[in-house]
Amino acid sequence: MSVGGARVPRTVxxxxxxxxxxxxxxxxxxxxxxxxxxxPALVLTGLPGAAVTDSRDRVRASVExxxxxxPLRRVVVNLSPANLRKEGPGMDLAIAMGVLAASAQVPRExxxxxxxYGELSLRGGLVPTPGALPAAIAAARAGLEGLVxxxxxxxEAALVEGLEVVGAERLQxxxxxxxxxxxxxxxxxxxxxPPASHPVDLAEVRGQARARRALEVAAAGGHALLLxxxxxxxxxxxxxxxxxxxxxxxxxxxxxxxxxRSVAGLLPRPGLITARPFRSPHHSISAAGLLGGGSGxxxxxxxxxxxxxxxxxxxxxxxxxxxxxxxxxxxxxxxxVVARAGGAVEFPARFTLVAAANPCPCGYLGDPxxxxxxxxxxxDAYRQKLSGPLLDRIxxxxxxxRLSRRELLDEREGEPSSSVRERVALARERQRYxxxxxxxxxxxxxxxxxxxxxxxxxxxxxxxxxxxxEGLGLxxxxxxxxxxxxxTIADLAGSERVEADHLAEALSYRAPVDEGGMARAG
Amino acid sequence: xxxxxxxxxxxxxxxxxxxxxxxxxLVVLAALRGISPRRLRELAWRVGDAAACLExxxxxxxxxxxxxxxxxxxxxxxxxxxxxxVGARPVAPGxxxxxxxxxxxxxxxxxxxVRGARLEPARRVAVVGARNCTPAGAEVALELGxxxxxxGVWVVSGAARGIDARAHEGALAAGGPTAAVLGCxxxxxxxxxxxxxxxxxxxxxxxxxxxxxxxLAEPFRFPARNRLIAALSEAVVVVxxxxxxxxxxxxxxxxxxxxxxxxxxxxxTSPLSAAPLALIREGATMxxxxxxxxxxxxxxxxxxxxxxxxxxxxxxxxxLAHVAGPVLPEQVARAAGLALPEVLAxxxxxxLLGLVRSVxxxxxxxxxxWGRPAPPGA
Numbered sequence: 021m022s023v024g025g026a027r028v029p030r031t032v033x034x035x036x037x038x039x040x041x042x043x044x045x046x047x048x049x050x051x052x053x054x055x056x057x058x059x060p061a062l063v064l065t066g067l068p069g070a071a072v073t074d075s076r077d078r079v080r081a082s083v084e085x086x087x088x089x090x091p092l093r094r095v096v097v098n099l100s101p102a103n104l105r106k107e108g109p110g111m112d113l114a115i116a117m118g119v120l121a122a123s124a125q126v127p128r129e130x131x132x133x134x135x136x137y138g139e140l141s142l143r144g145g146l147v148p149t150p151g152a153l154p155a156a157i158a159a160a161r162a163g164l165e166g167l168v169x170x171x172x173x174x175x176e177a178a179l180v181e182g183l184e185v186v187g188a189e190r191l192q193x194x195x196x197x198x199x200x201x202x203x204x205x206x207x208x209x210x211x212x213x214p215p216a217s218h219p220v221d222l223a224e225v226r227g228q229a230r231a232r233r234a235l236e237v238a239a240a241g242g243h244a245l246l247l248x249x250x251x252x253x254x255x256x257x258x259x260x261x262x263x264x265x266x267x268x269x270x271x272x273x274x275x276x277x278x279x280x281r282s283v284a285g286l287l288p289r290p291g292l293i294t295a296r297p298f299r300s301p302h303h304s305i306s307a308a309g310l311l312g313g314g315s316g317x318x319x320x321x322x323x324x325x326x327x328x329x330x331x332x333x334x335x336x337x338x339x340x341x342x343x344x345x346x347x348x349x350x351x352x353x354x355x356x357v358v359a360r361a362g363g364a365v366e367f368p369a370r371f372t373l374v375a376a377a378n379p380c381p382c383g384y385l386g387d388p389x390x391x392x393x394x395x396x397x398x399x400d401a402y403r404q405k406l407s408g409p410l411l412d413r414i415x416x417x418x419x420x421x422r423l424s425r426r427e428l429l430d431e432r433e434g435e436p437s438s439s440v441r442e443r444v445a446l447a448r449e450r451q452r453y454x455x456x457x458x459x460x461x462x463x464x465x466x467x468x469x470x471x472x473x474x475x476x477x478x479x480x481x482x483x484x485x486x487x488x489x490e491g492l493g494l495x496x497x498x499x500x501x502x503x504x505x506x507x508t509i510a511d512l513a514g515s516e517r518v519e520a521d522h523l524a525e526a527l528s529y530r531a532p533v534d535e536g537g538m539a540r541a542g
Numbered sequence: 543x544x545x546x547x548x549x550x551x552x553x554x555x556x557x558x559x560x561x562x563x564x565x566x567x568l569v570v571l572a573a574l575r576g577i578s579p580r581r582l583r584e585l586a587w588r589v590g591d592a593a594a595c596l597e598x599x600x601x602x603x604x605x606x607x608x609x610x611x612x613x614x615x616x617x618x619x620x621x622x623x624x625x626x627x628v629g630a631r632p633v634a635p636g637x638x639x640x641x642x643x644x645x646x647x648x649x650x651x652x653x654x655x656v657r658g659a660r661l662e663p664a665r666r667v668a669v670v671g672a673r674n675c676t677p678a679g680a681e682v683a684l685e686l687g688x689x690x691x692x693x694g695v696w697v698v699s700g701a702a703r704g705i706d707a708r709a710h711e712g713a714l715a716a717g718g719p720t721a722a723v724l725g726c727x728x729x730x731x732x733x734x735x736x737x738x739x740x741x742x743x744x745x746x747x748x749x750x751x752x753x754x755x756x757x758l759a760e761p762f763r764f765p766a767r768n769r770l771i772a773a774l775s776e777a778v779v780v781v782x783x784x785x786x787x788x789x790x791x792x793x794x795x796x797x798x799x800x801x802x803x804x805x806x807x808x809x810x811t812s813p814l815s816a817a818p819l820a821l822i823r824e825g826a827t828m829x830x831x832x833x834x835x836x837x838x839x840x841x842x843x844x845x846x847x848x849x850x851x852x853x854x855x856x857x858x859x860x861x862l863a864h865v866a867g868p869v870l871p872e873q874v875a876r877a878a879g880l881a882l883p884e885v886l887a888x889x890x891x892x893x894l895l896g897l898v899r900s901v902x903x904x905x906x907x908x909x910x911x912w913g914r915p916a917p918p919g920a
Contacts, residue, residue: 229870229871229872229875229882230870230872230882230886230903233882233883233886249902249903253903385674385902386676386901386902386903387902388809388811388812388868388901388902388904389811389812389813391674391784391813391814392674393674394674396673396674396702396703396704396733397733397734397735399674400733400735418903419900419901419902419903420903421902427870427873430873430876431872484891487894491893491894492894509883520887521883521884521887522887524886524890524891525883525886525887525890528887528890528900
């Protein structure tokens with residue numbers, strides 16, 4: 021085997037394993053390379069996406085600058101299976117290794133047992149590449165021995181157990197690794213992960229006892245929550261603390277969350293994300309930004325980045341109508357299917373929705389100390405925007421008043437997140453046990469027919485429900501919402517049945533956009 | 543215009559609306575923007591009848607240049623057809639149906655367009671107030687409307703949203719008559735969503751406007767409309783209103799006309815109490831609810847439906863005892879020594895019984911209206 025010089029290598033065929041991304045999942049791809057007669061060129065076949073086609077010239081420059089030889093002949097690289105569109109820049113390394121294998125510059129022993137993933141620079145360096153974690157998961161699932169990734173992505177890939185992760189900075193090091201002349205630095209899995217950017221706690225919220233209780237119910241049952249109140253009432257502060265009372269992420273959940281961040285290229289520091297996500301997109305966001313998509317490699321949207329966490333939509337009425345309509349699918353299915361020319365891509369999106377809105381354009385409708393100055397027709401138009409199909413999927417609605425100084429002074433510091441979280445975890449455990457085998461994780465996910473079967477109302481609660489249908493003008497959907505919330509309150513109380521008190525409390529979270537309206541109902 | 547202005551006789555000249563030609567002219571005059579009823583009346587006493595008035599406008603000797611143009615192109619037959627389209631008829635001064643009480647005004651309407659029942663002599667009371675009212679105000683207006691209608695008194699208001707609409711609705715709920723006076727053409731609805739309410743009012747009572755069909759609602763027309771509400775009524779009740787609200791204009795007109803002015807007080811901390819409290823301070827009669835109003839009208843209290851407070855559980859009674867003005871549920875919980883979930887549950891039950899209501903995250907007591915027994919503990 022000779023390296024220097026432009027001598028024709030003996031071998032003409034090589035095969036290595038690469039990884040492409042389909043949604044949030046990695047898919048293994050065979051990269052075959054053939055060095056044959058003809059003018060020097062690199063031909064890519066096998067449905068390469070735009071970013072992969074792009075790599076043709078880059079790979080050649082990279083190989084040459086790494087001090088390796090680019091065969092001055094016609095090189096054909098085939099990506100298989102051919103029916104899968106290969107997306108993302110992570111194929112660079114595998115293509116380079118395929119060519120090196122076909123030109124007999126690296127031995128074959130390890131080639132078949134490792135997958136290669138990473139983008140190359142013209143100088144022969146391995147550049148940090150989004151999606152290393154899903155690539156590692158795919159390699160481990162396929163039973164491979166290891167994965168070669170850019171050094172910067174190694175801690176992320178090492179989160180996957182039972183996989184040898186090789187982190188390299190230069191292409192010649194990868195070649196050296198295969199030849200046995202270079203050994204990679206030890207990799208430490210990025211456990212612990214980045215700490216939450218600003219640790220917050222429910223104890224910091226003064227007053228707003230009812231809103232705190234509603235947060236607890238939302239967390240315990242996975243219910244969507246709508247907060248309606250004037251500016252300065254503390255809606256954002258409350259929403260931000262919902263992730264802190266959700267039970268800690270399990271390792272599988274944490275891996276899913278980290279994977280989504282990895283694909284989105286949003287892992288600030290490598291490592292497992294252990295904090296529940298909190299995403300708060302601006303109201304100018306497009307439907308594609310919210311749900312995911314984009315040209316080339318599809319990016320997970322905000323709903324997926326909020327997977328296992330909280331999606332907070334402040335100023336709900338300002339969001340584009342089509343974006344809000346599009347939220348219905350993830351809210352119902354816990355996933356998003358992004359349709360594209362090359363087939364549909366799926367991202368998980370199981371989040372708790374918290375929406376916030378002012379009661380009227382000026383914000384003071386219903387405030388006992390400020391007059392609302394909105395012209396009535398604008399209040400109507402505003403209310404119109406607030407209602408709609410999305411609202412039907414929000415189980416908990418509540419008015420958050422702006423507290424006066426006097427009311428604030430009355431309040432002691434609230435309960436810390438940790439003790440609320442314990443109750444939430446217990447309630448969730450009860451639901452998991454009850455719904456095992458139903459494909460439902462918590463009360464908030466129960467469809468109407470199921471909730472009527474599973475609620476288990478005590479006789480007195482049944483009677484109260486009948487009264488409420490008449491007295492409060494409860495609609496069919498309002499009925500189901502009340503049952504779902506009541507079931508969660510019963511779970512928090514550790515009660516087998518839904519008692520009348522649980523239902524009565526659930527009914528108090530109807531306001532303030534239901535039937536009669538927010539403050540004008542008579 | 544000459545400076546010396548002799549005191550005009552009351553109302554319109556006898557010949558003003560007599561005959562077909564004058565009646566056609568009236569319809570066009572009611573569509574003009576630049577000549578106020580006051581000016582028109584002065585003109586009428588000078589030139590004699592409506593046709594002559596319109597001729598003055600056409601010659602540019604009265605009204606604005608735009609009026610001059612409009613007076614030439616507007617077709618009275620077309621305007622009448624539009625009125626007929628919504629089942630409205632013109633009513634002119636001198637006709638039986640023209641309410642004599644309107645002539646108390648210095649600027650009585652030159653014509654009325656009327657849908658529904660005739661505006662016959664009957665007892666009429668106006669209930670007016672804020673559009674952005676509070677739930678409490680809305681309830682008071684509803685109860686006042688109901689009680690008045692049940693006692694056979696017409697409820698007059700402006701069909702705006704808020705207090706006006708609630709007063710009309712209360713009257714309709716009691717099956718009684720009610721009259722709405724509009725600030726736009728009789729064939730229009732302002733706000734547009736009031737159209738259904740107007741149709742119901744026209745069915746059970748009367749909808750009236752001094753403007754020709756097609757005249758749009760404009761800010762200056764609402765104060766003008768308010769003078770008709772005051773003139774049509776023997777008393778004006780102001781429920782809620784901000785500092786410079788239209789309700790005060792209605793009350794001013796009522797005082798000028800020698801009508802009784804009554805006001806329902808509210809908390810001094812609420813901006814919507816400004817108008818009624820100012821009126822009370824200036825000597826308006828304070829009423830606490832339907833019973834007071836009927837008393838003052840010499841009609842005695844008709845009993846209104848009462849929410850039942852009997853059969854309350856211990857928990858509900860304890861919670862109710864701590865709900866007065868707008869209060870946070872957690873304050874109730876602390877004062878009553880109960881857990882928040884218990885309080886929330888109890889509040890739902892009390893709401894179902896009609897004893898409390900929630901307003902923007904706080905709860906307040908209901909049913910303290912004078913005219914129905916207060917619940918225990920009040």
